Amino acid sequence: MITVCFVELDGDEVVDASLRAVTFARRLGGGAPLGCLVLDRPGPGALAQLAAFGVADVRHLDAGDVHGYAPMAAAAALAEMVAPFDDGVDVVAVVAAATDHGNEVLAHLGATTGLELVANCVDAQVQAEVEPGGPGNGGGFAVVRQRWAGSLLEDAVLHARGGLFSVVAEAVTAEPSPVAAEVTVRPIAPALTPLDLAVQAVETRSEGGGVSLASARVVVSGGRGIGGAEGFGVVEELATLLGGAVGVSRAVTSAGWRPHREQVGQTGTRVAPHLYVACGISGAIQHLAGCQGATHMVAINTDPDAPIMARADYAIVGDVSVVLPALVDALRHRTAGS
Amino acid sequence: MDVLVYVKRVPAVGGRIVLTPDGREVDTSMLGFTVSPHEECAVEEAVQITERHGGTVTVSTMGPPEAIEQLRTAISVGAHAAHLLVTTGVDAGPIATSRALASSVRELEGGRGRPFDLILCGNEAADTGDHQVGVRLAHALGRPCATGVKQLQIEATGESVEASREYRGSQEHFTLRLPAVVTVKEGINLPRYPSLPGRMRAKKADVSTATPTLEPEPLVMQRLRVPRTERTSAEVLGHGVDAVPALVALFETLGVVP
Ligand SMILES: Cc1cc2nc3c(=O)[nH]c(=O)nc-3n(C[C@H](O)[C@H](O)[C@H](O)COP(=O)(O)OP(=O)(O)OC[C@H]3O[C@@H](n4cnc5c(N)ncnc54)[C@H](O)[C@@H]3O)c2cc1C
Numbered sequence: 051m052i053t054v055c056f057v058e059l060d061g062d063e064v065v066d067a068s069l070r071a072v073t074f075a076r077r078l079g080g081g082a083p084l085g086c087l088v089l090d091r092p093g094p095g096a097l098a099q100l101a102a103f104g105v106a107d108v109r110h111l112d113a114g115d116v117h118g119y120a121p122m123a124a125a126a127a128l129a130e131m132v133a134p135f136d137d138g139v140d141v142v143a144v145v146a147a148a149t150d151h152g153n154e155v156l157a158h159l160g161a162t163t164g165l166e167l168v169a170n171c172v173d174a175q176v177q178a179e180v181e182p183g184g185p186g187n188g189g190g191f192a193v194v195r196q197r198w199a200g201s202l203l204e205d206a207v208l209h210a211r212g213g214l215f216s217v218v219a220e221a222v223t224a225e226p227s228p229v230a231a232e233v234t235v236r237p238i239a240p241a242l243t244p245l246d247l248a249v250q251a252v253e254t255r256s257e258g259g260g261v262s263l264a265s266a267r268v269v270v271s272g273g274r275g276i277g278g279a280e281g282f283g284v285v286e287e288l289a290t291l292l293g294g295a296v297g298v299s300r301a302v303t304s305a306g307w308r309p310h311r312e313q314v315g316q317t318g319t320r321v322a323p324h325l326y327v328a329c330g331i332s333g334a335i336q337h338l339a340g341c342q343g344a345t346h347m348v349a350i351n352t353d354p355d356a357p358i359m360a361r362a363d364y365a366i367v368g369d370v371s372v373v374l375p376a377l378v379d380a381l382r383h384r385t386a387g388s
Numbered sequence: 389m390d391v392l393v394y395v396k397r398v399p400a401v402g403g404r405i406v407l408t409p410d411g412r413e414v415d416t417s418m419l420g421f422t423v424s425p426h427e428e429c430a431v432e433e434a435v436q437i438t439e440r441h442g443g444t445v446t447v448s449t450m451g452p453p454e455a456i457e458q459l460r461t462a463i464s465v466g467a468h469a470a471h472l473l474v475t476t477g478v479d480a481g482p483i484a485t486s487r488a489l490a491s492s493v494r495e496l497e498g499g500r501g502r503p504f505d506l507i508l509c510g511n512e513a514a515d516t517g518d519h520q521v522g523v524r525l526a527h528a529l530g531r532p533c534a535t536g537v538k539q540l541q542i543e544a545t546g547e548s549v550e551a552s553r554e555y556r557g558s559q560e561h562f563t564l565r566l567p568a569v570v571t572v573k574e575g576i577n578l579p580r581y582p583s584l585p586g587r588m589r590a591k592k593a594d595v596s597t598a599t600p601t602l603e604p605e606p607l608v609m610q611r612l613r614v615p616r617t618e619r620t621s622a623e624v625l626g627h628g629v630d631a632v633p634a635l636v637a638l639f640e641t642l643g644v645v646p
Pocket residue numbers: 272273274275276298299300301302313314315316317318319329330331332333334335336337340350351352353356368369370371399400401402422423424425514
């Protein structure tokens with residue numbers, strides 16, 4: 051079996067989602083040697099991590115005309131790394147974190163190789179035999195993956211000897227290999243077409259500011275129940291008092307009360323704070339998809355039967371326009387008094 | 389600029405997701421239908437592009453006959469033409485879908501005598517979240533592709549498009565020669581609501597149809613499951629302002645107040 055990972059680096063560190071994907075790949079490969087592709091030459095820190103996670107063969111993209119993130123070039127390199135697959139003997143799995151880059155690179159690889167991309171996997175296993183009827187020629191993979199951003203799970207069988215798998219970060223804990231690998235690092239320079247090179251990013255720094263929503267320890271979110279753009283003053287105050295960030299529901303962004311970058315959910319940002327406070331939010335599955343990773347959840351809602359009230363740990367039945375100002379007041383006095 | 393937009397009809401699931409007894413589908417007997425917010429934004433972006441640069445917006449979907457409703461919604465916010473690839477309603481996988489779409493694009497472009505300048509899709513469908521139909525379509529057509537795009541600008545010459553997105557604290561900018569395929573995410577714009585004349589136009593609009601050929605997909609769904617969640621009901625801390633002291637105490641316990 052050939053198992054290869056697409057691994058993302060942040061400076062001299064492997065990003066956490068990629069370590070989880072490598073763990074997933076190592077289990078799927080069941081002891082097969084693990085290879086990986088990184089886009090830049092890895093430093094000693096990243097290499098030590100990869101060795102600890104059992105990656106033996108590290109290849110870094112080194113194509114003369116590639117200067118930025120180039121998903122088609124990355125896919126071409128991965129195709130070359132699994133090229134023995136073409137002889138029709140081996141089973142092949144290419145694994146990446148289900149990030150924007152991971153999904154994109156695997157989608158390109160799927161398009162050029164004809165292999166299926168099974169996106170948002172939580173589990174995958176090689177099956178020696180799968181029931182006939184599928185187009186695979188014996189063998190395949192049993193997979194579990196997310197639908198509706200995790201609100202549903204799908205059990206499926208991939209009838210093929212090769213598959214591409216993107217891995218949902220929360221589904222796997224990053225675990226080093228029981229036996230560290232002896233790492234070799236080599237450049238890889240795949241043959242690239244003009245089209246491969248045409249899809250290449252130029253990067254600029256984003257202007258930051260405030261607590262980032264995705265990584266905030268506390269998120270205070272407001273929904274339609276806040277009533278209007280002016281109602282968010284008190285939501286902001288509460289977020290500041292708790293050292294957190296403001297989040298919102300889609301009802302709020304669709305109404306134009308707040309910008310989309312604050313939206314939590316399936317088509318917004320996924321958050322996993324220590325505390326999530328949902329104010330005037332009903333708890334639609336698409337909203338919960340973005341915040342169910344929270345350790346503690348508090349809901350404030352006039353409707354005791356709102357779905358969020360069943361999903362939160364703590365509920366306050368009440369009007370946010372009354373409860374929030376009183377809460378902010380109480381917290382201010384507490385800070386002033388102590 | 390002639391823009392082709394693909395959308396997908398999905399159930400408008402709310403607070404709870406219920407499956408059919410055989411566990412193979414979402415029970416839609418009590419639900420309306422919609423498209424992903426990403427795709428609503430794709431339609432809006434296409435309409436804005438043609439408002440700035442002239443040209444037409446064609447919206448298309450592959451789905452059951454009822455998916456005509458989602459095409460009409462797109463017309464009501466400014467799309468000019470609509471094309472429905474009619475299926476029996478069984479979900480096709482991403483490989484089969486992208487092949488069917490690619491052959492439909494070739495047919496539509498053959499009829500027009502020239503390519504669409506831009507094809508827009510959502511970044512991923514709301515239900516299956518396959519993350520690949522747009523990319524596979526681009527490859528089948530031999531066109532460049534950018535995904536997850538949050539900002540789109542047609543260059544003054546009309547020969548290329550700049551597509552940008554944020555990733556891990558950086559902005560990534562792709563410059564793609566047209567014709568190209570771009571998949572977009574919600575947030576790229578704020579979609580408008582249909583106007584009354586828009587609705588009237590949508591009601592009367594002609595929607596062309598075709599029947600796609602769907603190949604079997606290597607990935608075969610066995611069944612769907614609703615994941616178990618640990619929380620089933622919250623501890624009620626109180627009602628109205630009376631609950632405030634309990635909430636402050638909770639914040640202290642959780643260590644989120646100084
Ligand atoms: C494919 C798809 C993707 C989606 N993605 C997202 C997403 O990323 N994020 C997202 O949030 N949504 C998303 N949605 C939309 C989602 O389905 C809901 O429509 C949305 O989350 C509802 O927002 P809300 O809870 O603020 O509004 P509502 O559902 O209208 O709920 C408002 C709540 O406020 C309460 N309330 C009203 N007044 C008060 C008051 N004075 N005090 C206290 N409580 C009050 C009400 O009891 C109610 O529970 C998506 C939908 C689809 C179909």
